[in-house]
Amino acid sequence: MDDLDRRLINRLQLGLPLVRQPWQVLAAELGCSSSELLDRLHELLVDGVLTRFGPMFDLDRLGGAFTLAALAVPEARFETIAELLGDLPEVAHNYRREHTWNMWFVLACASEQAISETLLRIERLTGLVPLNLPKEETYHVGLYFPV
Structure with a gap:
């Protein structure tokens, strides 16, 4: 990872500009071309440096629902069940x-x-049997991890 990669990761954590060509704006900020930035x-x-890149939606405001859930998985089945959950479109992410x-x-x-x-x-x-932990209150935590 070089300096441009680090600056890109740091900048992306702050969100994309809400303009027609956000990659051109970011590229200008970072001193590169938009094609280089996208590459x-x-x-x-x-x-695998980044595991996910995409929008975050407030499902409640869009009429949807979400919950945090957990499973007590025997170690011998952990990877198999992780893959199974990862293949379900409703599962946003899972972790150990x-x-x-x-x-x-x-x-x-x-x-x-x-x-x-x-x-x-x-x-x-x-x-x-999954443990269902529906949210009781919404909190917004703005995380920023400088690279």
Whole structure:
């Protein structure tokens, strides 16, 4: 990772400009071409330096629903179940925690009913009962990790 990669990652954490050509604006800010900037972003994703790049939507305001959930997964099945969850379109992401409930994931669905149905489907697919942790209050935490 060179200086441009670091500056790109730092700048992307602040959001994209809301203009017709955001890549041109960012490229001008960073002193490169928009094609170079997009190539760098693609390489950072392919190399796994960045795991996700995309918009964040407030599902509540759009009429949807989401929840945090967890599974207590036997270690021998962890990778298999992680892949299974990763293949479900409703699963925004999943990750390991050092706890009895060792696999945590976020579900994003069109409705509360769809959340319930998805949790039941996960139970049927895995044989494990998910712990559902719906949000009680919304907090906005602006994280910034300078590289």
